[in-house]
Amino acid sequence: MNAIDLIGAVQADWPRQIFKAGARIIAPGDTTDVAFIIQTGHATGFDGTLRRRYAAGDLLATLDFLALNTYQSAVTATDQVAAFMVSRTQIRDLIDRQHYLTWPLSCLLAIDMQKRNNITGAQ
């Protein structure tokens, strides 16, 4: 699922970080105040209990980001990754511009999915 389609377009002011192959992009316990969207490269991690391979445009650990205060699973670069780092507030505002229900429904769905995956997100 390409997150850029959802939020409109890449914004010029988004900071970007480069991760070497094997580097940890997200570690369990990191705050979900920041979202990572891949610009180039690939990474692996989990959404809930499903193993995922992320590529350009993907929002990493989507369920954790939407439902939890801290990431519960790690995401690791499988080759060199360039990733945009976008604040939760900015993501919410961009998604809200598409349709006012998308953000709250996404969060509600993610919370329910994590529940079904037995992921409670200890704080």
Next chain:
Amino acid sequence: MIHLSPKGLIATTGRKGQSLAMIDGETLFLAGQEASHIYLVEIGTLNVFAPRGTSPLRRYDQHELIGIPEVLAGIAWPVTAIARGKTQVRIFPATCLTERMADIPDSSARFLRHLSQLTA
């Protein structure tokens, strides 16, 4: 977990819903029934069972919500929900979401579908 306040759901759906008081062991819905409502646990606990299961798959406690994926997909409940102890739920009809989603863009609809598939 980012908890949902009842206010949050009311703001999202624009409806206050109806409150339902349940007794221990009372069934809220059965597997196979049309998912025509979303439920918010206000007090107590709902246990959820597989169709022929005898031990709960999971439980929903205060401020937890059940039913958005089923309502969005327009499918039947895959599970049965039963109150554990004295329980109170707030009931929102499916239409409070589906009517409001009539003009949702394709990209948003795709994203919501994607999210609802992210469970084993």
